[in-house]
Amino acid sequence: MREQPEQQAPPVQRLRIRYAKRGRLRFTSHRDFSRAFERAVFRARIPMAYSSGFNPHPRISYAGAAPTGSASEAEYLEIALAEVVDPAAVATQLGEALPPGLDVLDVVESPGGSLSDRLxxxxxxxxxxxxxxxxxxxxxxxxxxxxxxxxxxxxxxxxxxxxxxxxxxxxxxxxxxxxxxxxxxxxxxxxxxxxxxxxxxxxxxxxxxxxxxxxxxxxxxxxxxxxxxxxxxxxxxxxxxxxx
CATH class of the missing domain: 3.30.70 (Alpha-Beta Plaits)
Known part of the structure; x- marks a missing residue:
C-alpha cells in the first residue's frame, strides 16, 4: 500500500489581508497574482501553515478577486500560520517582497467565520x-x-x-x-x-x-x-x- 503522507499541524493564527492592484499590475490575472503572492510569503519567511496530503501547499484563501484589467483598492485574502506573529510585521515583510503595484494595505487577525460572507x-x-x-x-x-x-x-x-x-x-x-x-x-x-x-x-x-x-x-x-x-x-x- 502507498505510504500515507505526513499530516500537518493545524494553524495557530489566521490573518486577513487587504491589498491593492495599481497601475500596470491591474492586468495581472488572479492566477499570476496567486503565484506572485506565494513567492512573496516564501521570500518574506512568513511561517505559513500547510495543507496535508501528497502535495502540501500554503494555506491561502482568496476572496472576491477583481476581473483582470481592473484596478482595485480592495482585494482580500486570508492566510493561515504555523506560528503567532505580529500583523504589522507581516504587512511590512510582504510589502517589501511584493512588486510595486501589488501593495499590502492592511493586515489584521481573523476573528473567525467566513471572509467571503463579509464581501x-x-x-x-x-x-x-x-x-x-x-x-x-x-x-x-x-x-x-x-x-x-x-x-x-x-x-x-x-x-x-x-x-x-x-x-x-x-x-x-x-x-x-x-x-x-x-x-x-x-x-x-x-x-x-x-x-x-x-x-x-x-x-x-x-x-x-x-x-x-x-x-x-x-x-x-x-x-x-x-x-x-x-x-x-x-x-x-x-x-x-x-x-x-
Missing part, C-alpha cells in the same frame, strides 16, 4: 470617455428599467443574464483631478455599487447594459477601479470587511 457588495469607479448628456440619459434609462439582459462569454459558453438586479446605485460624477490612472481623453466617472450574487455581475456588464438601453457610445480607454468591497449597509454604502 456582499463592491463600490466601483468607472472612468469613461462619453458625451455627458447621453451618459446621464443612459443611466436614467438603465435605472428605470425593470431588467436589462446582457450577454457575456463564460467558461461554459455564451450566457445571458439580467445585470440590472445587481445594481444598488449608479450615478454620473466628475472625475477627481490628478488621478494617475485617469483616461488621457476628457471623460466622465460613473459611481457604481454592485451587489454580489449569482450570476456575478461585473462593471463591464453594466456598461454593456448602458449600451443596450440607450446605445451609449464609449470611446477611448475605460478604466475600472474597485474602491471598496465589503458588507452592504442599509443606506447602500459598502463597509469595511476587516472591521468588527
Amino acid at each position: 456582499e457588495a463592491s463600490h466601483w469607479l468607472l472612468d469613461v470617455a462619453a458625451d455627458p448628456a447621453a451618459t446621464e440619459a443612459a443611466v436614467a434609462a438603465f435605472l428605470t428599467a425593470e431588467s436589462v439582459e446582457v450577454e457575456r462569454m463564460t467558461k461554459k459558453g455564451m450566457r445571458t443574464f439580467d445585470c440590472r438586479a445587481a445594481v444598488v446605485s449608479l450615478a454620473v460624477v466628475a472625475p477627481e483631478q490628478g488621478d494617475a490612472d485617469a483616461p488621457v481623453r476628457p471623460g466622465l466617472r460613473l459611481d457604481l455599487v454592485l451587489r454580489h450574487g449569482v450570476p456575478s455581475v461585473r462593471p463591464d456588464d453594466v456598461l454593456s447594459g448602458l449600451r443596450k438601453v440607450a446605445e451609449l457610445e464609449l470611446g477611448g480607454q475605460v478604466l475600472l477601479t474597485r474602491a471598496a468591497q465589503g458588507p452592504l449597509h442599509d443606506d447602500g454604502t459598502v463597509g469595511d470587511p476587516l472591521s468588527f
